Amino acid sequence: MQHEASADSEKLYFDDLHVGQRFASHEQTLDEEQIRAFARQFDPQPFHLDEEAGKHSLFTGMVASGWHTAAITMRLIVDSVPIAGGVIGLGGEISWPGPVRPGTSLHLETEVLETRASKSRPDRGIVTLQCQTINDHGETVQKLVTTIVVPRKT
């Protein structure tokens, strides 16, 4: 089941979530200036700042910082996974199997991998999400498996 979220959509509680449930986001395009602006502040390495410098790196061209992709992914999670009380992550595993070049449009596909009621806190559960950030060629550029805290309906 694909869930298309909107600003008005109902918020989901722990008991509304089930393994295999999916969410799809809108697209967000990353241009060269956005990549540079993020890099200047958080990851000022030549291959994130300049096309020519990128050519002389392992990336063979300018690429976005992986943490920029992660930040945009969070934005797409907030916009497409309508959890009651907000999306509160405890952590996760992240990998960047492919580069994000200037001009790439990204979208997010999220799937519920596991749901687990908290034993110590009856008011909440722990949900594991797999979030794949995908470019306009259908290639996954970031894979994130993250656990979030989700309130139960009271």
Added chain:
Amino acid sequence: MQHEASADSEKLYFDDLHVGQRFASHEQTLDEEQIRAFARQFDPQPFHLDEEAGKHSLFTGMVASGWHTAAITMRLIVDSVPIAGGVIGLGGEISWPGPVRPGTSLHLETEVLETRASKSRPDRGIVTLQCQTINDHGETVQKLVTTIVVPRKT
């Protein structure tokens, strides 16, 4: 061995790195407006935007987005771990054991956990780093274990 990096320090190649090697960063303070600016762009949830809204959340106060802490951590890695060719991460495991409140000063302690020469690519190796982002009370607010690609001296 503690390595204090400066802009002029020598860059490190794979064979310069060994298990147990440590790097320390300078401090970076995160104020309320920086937390809000990052959140507006990447994680626009009430508890990252407003102290009053934060009080009514699981965080019991305004906190920085975990991805903001991750981005600042990357900046501190770039500033304190002088890898030849730049810090190029393949991915890792991230967790946020504690909140980052407005006004917190963060610094980074990095330790080399593993070094592994590449079998297929004799010009490089894979190095696992543990990066602990620590607040001004000595509490770890983010733990990142990440693998990076490091060139060998040719």
